[in-house]
Amino acid sequence: MQVPAPFTYERAGSVDEALSLLGRYGPEARLVAGGHSLLPMMKLRLARPEALVDINGLAELDYIRVDGDHLAIGAMTRHAAVLESPLLSEHYRIFAEAERVIADPLVRNRGTVGGSLCQADPSEDLSAVFAALRGEVVIRSTGGVRRVPMREFHVGPYETAVGDGEILVEVRVPIRTSVGSAYEKVERRAGDWSIAAAGAFVVLDGDRISDVGLGITAVGAEHFTCAEAEAALVGAQPDDEAVEAAAAICASSCNPTVDQRGPEDYKRHLVSVLVARALRRSIAVARVGSSRGVED
Amino acid sequence: MTATETPSPDTLTSPAGNPLGFGRMLRKEDARFVRGQGHYVDDLVLPGMLHGAILRSSYAHAKIVSIDTSAAEAHPKVKAVITGKTLEGLNLAWMPTLSGDVVAVLATDKVRFQGQEVAFVIAEDEYSARDALELIEVEYEPLPAVVDARHALDPDAPVIRDDLEGRTDNHIYDWEAGDAAACDEVFANAEVVVAEDMIYPRVHPAPMETCGAVAHMDKVTGKLTIWTTTQAPHAHRTIYALVAGLPEQKIQVISPDIGGGFGNKVGIYPGYVLAIVGSIVTGVPVKWVEDRSENLMSTSFARDYHMHGEIAATRDGKILGLRVNVLADHGAFNGVAQPTKFPAGFFHVFTGSYDYPAAHCKVTAVYTNKALGGVAYACSFRITEAVYLVERMVNCLAFELGMDPAELRMKNLLRPEQFPYTSPTGWVYDSGNYPRALEEAMRIAGYDELRAEQAKRREEAAKPGADPSAPLMGIGISFFTEAVGAGPRKHMDILGLGMADGCELRLHPTGKAQLRLSVQTQGQGHETTFAQIVSHVIGIPPEDIEVIHGDTDNTPFGLGTYGSRSTPVSGAAAAVAAQRVKEKAKVIAAAALECSVEDLEWEHGRWYVKGDHAAGKTMAEIAMAAHSSLELPEGVEGHLDASVVYNPPNLTYPFGAYICVVDVDPQTGAVKVRRFIAVDDCGPRINPMIVEGQVHGGLADGVGMALMEVIAFDSDGNNLGGSFMDYLLPTSMECPSWELGETVTPSPHHPIGVKGVGESATVGSPPAVVNAVLDALQIRAADMPFTPAVTWRALQGRPIRPDLAIE
Known part of the structure; x- marks a missing residue:
């Protein structure tokens, strides 16, 4: 059995109590919520908080x-x-x-x-x-x-x-209106971390993209997004050309690390595929969205 | 479709509604398992018990300069710290492997793989033991690691085993089988020769329960009791006696409920020995249970075969010969568990299910800075690698000839009239009807319709403006022949122990029975299957038969459960024991009925007088009579029992035809298994539900190995598969709803015709998935596991080598 290093456990009954406990134990205290990331890291002794403040009661x-x-x-x-x-x-x-x-x-x-x-x-x-x-x-x-x-x-x-x-x-x-959004992810197996994943929302104003947001994970995208690709899309027609161009910007601007999930060329390629797919589906949904912007 | 009807007695049912013999019934053991009431090694708590933890090497190859245990020993809850030096004093620093090598129990001179055992801490609780590991100071002098097996024999490769006298390289052995000269001649004259390289990468059995032991050396009686996760309790007892010089009559090995083994729990690990040493040193019981990473990084891996195959054929697709060169990566110690005369296991059954005259293989085994093992993960002593080789080579041939792989297989499969069939490498296949199995799989799959759908999709994809994300459909076939049930004593032994199995059947006076077995279930349902075997022969209800196993003091000797040998060997022993009880019951019945033995006839569970059906005795009545004051004929002893040692005359040869359908996303490389059709022929099915469960598990294994499972190493020898975040096992999300079929071809030499099925699907399924993926990509070869990145790069023509760190 993998067991964590010694730590103190406290259970907070309110946000105020949690804050007070954090104050008492100082910087080596950690909050634990679901615990599905923190506890495995503690068991592998990659994380060694001196105190755990359990906020599951909040x-x-x-x-x-x-x-x-x-x-x-x-x-x-x-x-x-x-x-x-x-x-x-x-x-x-x-x-x-x-x-x-x-x-x-x-x-x-x-x-x-x-x-x-x-x-x-x-x-x-x-x-x-x-x-x-x-x-x-x-x-x-x-x-x-x-x-x-x-x-x-x-x-x-x-x-x-x-x-x-x-x-x-x-x-x-x-809350946005005339909006469509989508998320695309490729993983080696259900439950594994993404090799790469991309999300998007698109707001259409007639035949133009008036607002867009991109989210990219697992490939070292700055702030989990790509502002440059978003800027290229705003005002553009929601067509293949714009989508592919934005996807290419995302692929070249992210910083994937090479690991057993894939080499760099694959990860960049995957980003372009997933960004394009997320954008296309967001656009399709935005097109059929009602005037109050509810997705179909 | 059942081609041969199950024997008729099995249509009768017991008062509990169970079949009086073969047939579906709920597993007897599940009453406790589904309630969480199984009892595993880690559940055991003994008075005064201490807890051990192992310090492991962080380096793959390094000289140990010094070990300072003083801080750990000063921990208030630590009772002892054991190092290699301690063990050297007891002459226990090294122990023999199952392959004639030695392995360090605790490293003394060098560490030779990442995760190797360096020190053992014994403390009052496992938390303290783990805490104390961090207090041990080991000074290492790192050495260059041998990671790529292909460079293990380079002249400048570091010598890993400098502990062995006179060692100047990393070569372990060369071994060959088949007729090289005959093969060369066939290949020289063949119209078509196709060659291909392939890696069956290192994978791990990853049982749900990790390995562990509780050892208790009773100082007063001198008796050592060890509760341990072993698939082979009797073999372990004898090896402990030989290794430690302990008297064998004073050693009791108890294997309680086991949470999966798959070959991972055959060998003896340093942790077991350390628990024993710990108990001797401290005088109280010591528990050691490894964690998940320890299991993945240090216990028996599987496969790691680098294979170069060549197949020769005529232009119209008649196979003429197959030859193969294997580079086998055995890790830092040769710790392969297999019959002594077969250093490459049963790999030379690689000629597979086809009819051709020439075959030859050469296997070269090398040391690398990796964990030891090699025969595990339901591999049937490396038939997994053999089936992968031949089924991939047949597909490569079909690819080159432009032939449908089903048609090519059908053209070359052995025909029913060729059995018993002696293969070019000397195996005698007992029975089979291969074309019928393949036809059945193709019928269930709707093979022609699948090919038509595939052709249509490919046509659509070729049109201008076609959707570039449209999935690529692939169809893969695998036809496997297994060779299980090791084995005949004259050919097969492990450490000199012949592979025959004992078995004892005893009927109590009330007609309830106990069956004592040497084999050890790890979750596959022995308590049910073996009760059904006895019921099949003597007709008493399976619920009245208690199966006893996993305790060397209470069961007869035998070599354990692996290589799908339980039903072929111990199942035969149980059937023979039941047959003997039935015959003895006949004599007793005759005495009780005051008739002659010749006047009696058998109906299931009862002897009666010919022509007078009412005059008879049930097995329960006979059992009571056997224990009564009834006068028995001269020479007939009382009671109703039998003891058997079964020495199998041959192996059994289950077989099957598998078809896999996949859809590959050409842009992301993601593979989706759409369908999987498995037709298995394991002879008569004792409990079809258990058989199907075994097949389901093995098919999931195949999907796992083909699509995600691998332990790769980086250039420093760091294990890149050391946790379940890195070593991926398939989930239900990756598995389709399995479509099973069966044919039934009994084994002619097994008392009840059964062939064993525990490993069939694990052996047979990986090439079906791989062939399907490659069919989808329309390329000839690439190595598994087909993760999205590997698949995409294969499609780009720039394949990734799976056994090394991705660059």
Whole structure:
């Protein structure tokens, strides 16, 4: 049996209590939500927190709701809830498409949105989804609340803007109309990390793309997106030429590492294929979307 | 379709609704397994028991300069730290392998693969034991590692086994089979010769339960009891006696419920020996259970064969000969578990299911800086590699000839009238009707319709403006012949122990029975299957027969369960024992009925007087009579039991025809298995449900090996498959709904005609998947596993070598 190094365990009953526990144990404390990434790393002794603050009791952070012109998702929302949410599916099918290929049902029942983002694995899927949608995260500390755009959230692999004594409590995504979205992923096996995955949303204004977002994971894309490709698409006609050009920009601008999932040339090629597919399907959905922007 | 009807007694049912013999019934063992009430080694808790953990090498090849255990020993919960030096004092630092080599129990001079055992900590609990591992300071002097087997014999390759006297290279052996000269002549004159290189990469059996042991040396009685994850408890007992010099009558090996073995649990691992040493040193029981990474990185791997095949044929597709050169990567120690006279296992059954006169193979085995093993993962002593070789070569030939691979196979399959058939490398196939099996698989698959669909899709794809993401459809066939049930004593032994199996059947006075076996189930349902064998012969209900195994003090000697040998060997032993009980019951029945033995006739479960059906005795009545004061004829002892040692006259040869249909995404390289049709012929099916379960598991293995499973190494010798995040096993998402069929060709030499099926699907399925993928890509060859990257690069004509780190 793989066993972790010694640590202290505390269970928080509220966000305030969790913050107080983080304050008490200092920088070597870690929050544990679903635990499906942190616990294996602890068992392999790659992570050695001195204290674990369990926030699974924080029902106050488990919600998916409309908040003004945004969708708000509580940090303790489980993957399974995102997958099954009619509200999210009504606005963005990218959520269900991404969740369907995240890990397996056991992990999705336990793993959380906030936990996934804060783990900040470079191959994580929701990072790409929220980057594509230009979401923002809400971070709380004893000093108050701050908001960080998703595209400034990741500081590096396994590193985020969430500082010591802070808790990510919510993720917010703007509601858009005439929008289509999609997620495409290739993995070696169900439950494996992506070799590469790409998500997109497209807003159409007549025969032009008026807004677009791209999310790319597992291949070292800066901030899990490709601003250059987005810029090339805005104002363009939603045709093969524009899609292929944007896909090519994504493929050349990402920084895939070579590993047993594939060599660099394959990963770049795969990015172009998946970005193009996600864009094409987003465009198709946006075209048939109703005036209030509900996906079909 | 069942070509031969199952024997009629099996249509009768017991009071519990089970067949009185062969037929579907729920597994007796599942009552505890589905309730989570199985009892495994790691469940065992003994008073005062301590816990061991192994420090392993992080280097693939390094000199050990020093080991400082003082900080670990100072840990408040640590009871002892054992190093190679400790073991040298006990003359236990090295132990023999099953292949005439030696392997370090704990490294003394060098470490030779990443994950090799370096020190053993014994502590009050397993957490403390693991914590203390980090306190041991080992100073290594790293050495260059031999990673690529193809360079193991280079003149400048580092010598791995400098512990062996006079070693100057990494060569282990050369071995050959078949007639090289006859082969050369056939090839020189053949109209068509096709050559191909292929790798059957290193994979791992990865049983759900890892390996472990609890050892208890009782200081007072001098008895060593070891509860351990072994597929071969009796072999382990004898080896412990030989290795450690312990008296064999004082060694009891208990193999409780085993969570999968697949060949991983045949050998003796250093951890087992360390648990024993730990118990001797501390005087209390010591438990050692490895973790997942330890299992993947240090215990018996499988395959790792680099093969160069050549096939000769006429232009119209008549195969004339097959020859092959193998470079076998055995890792740092030659620890292959197989019959002594067969260093390459049964690889030389590679001529397969076809009729041709000439064959030859040469196998060269080398040391590399990798873990040891080689025969595991349901491989039937390397028939997996053999079947892969021949089924790939036949497809390469079909590719070159432009022939349909089904037609080519049908043209060359052995015909029913050729059995018993002596192969060019000396195997005597017992029975078979191969064309019937292939026809049946093609019928279930709708083979002609599949080919028509494929042609239509290819036509569509060739049109201008065709969808570039349209899937490429591929159809792959594999026809395999297995050789299982090792084996005849005069040919087959392991460490000098002949491969015959003991078995004891005893009926208690009330007619309930106990069957004692030497083989050891690892989840495949022996408690049910063997009860059904006895029921089939003597007609008492399977629920009344308790199967006892996995305890050397309570079962007769035998070599264990691997190589699909349980039913062919111990199944025969059980059938013969039951037959003897039945005959003895006849004598007792005659005494009880006051008639002569010749006057009795058998109906299932009962002897009765000819012409007077009412005058008879059931087996239960006979059992009571056998234990009663009934006067028995001169020379007939009381009680009702039999003891058998079964020495198989030959191996059994199950076979099958498999067809796989895949769809490949040409842009991403992702492979989807659409359908898999498996027609197996393992002779009569004792419990068809268990047979189907075995086949299902093996087919999933095949999908796994063909599409994702591999242990590759980087240039420093780092294991790149050391966890389930890196070593991928297939899930239900990658497996289609299996479509099974059967034909039944009994073995003529087995008492109940059965042939064994435990490994058939694992052996037979990988080439079907690979042939399907390559058919989809319309290329002749590339190496598995076909991950998306490998498939895409193969399609680009720039294949990836699977056994090395991707660059």
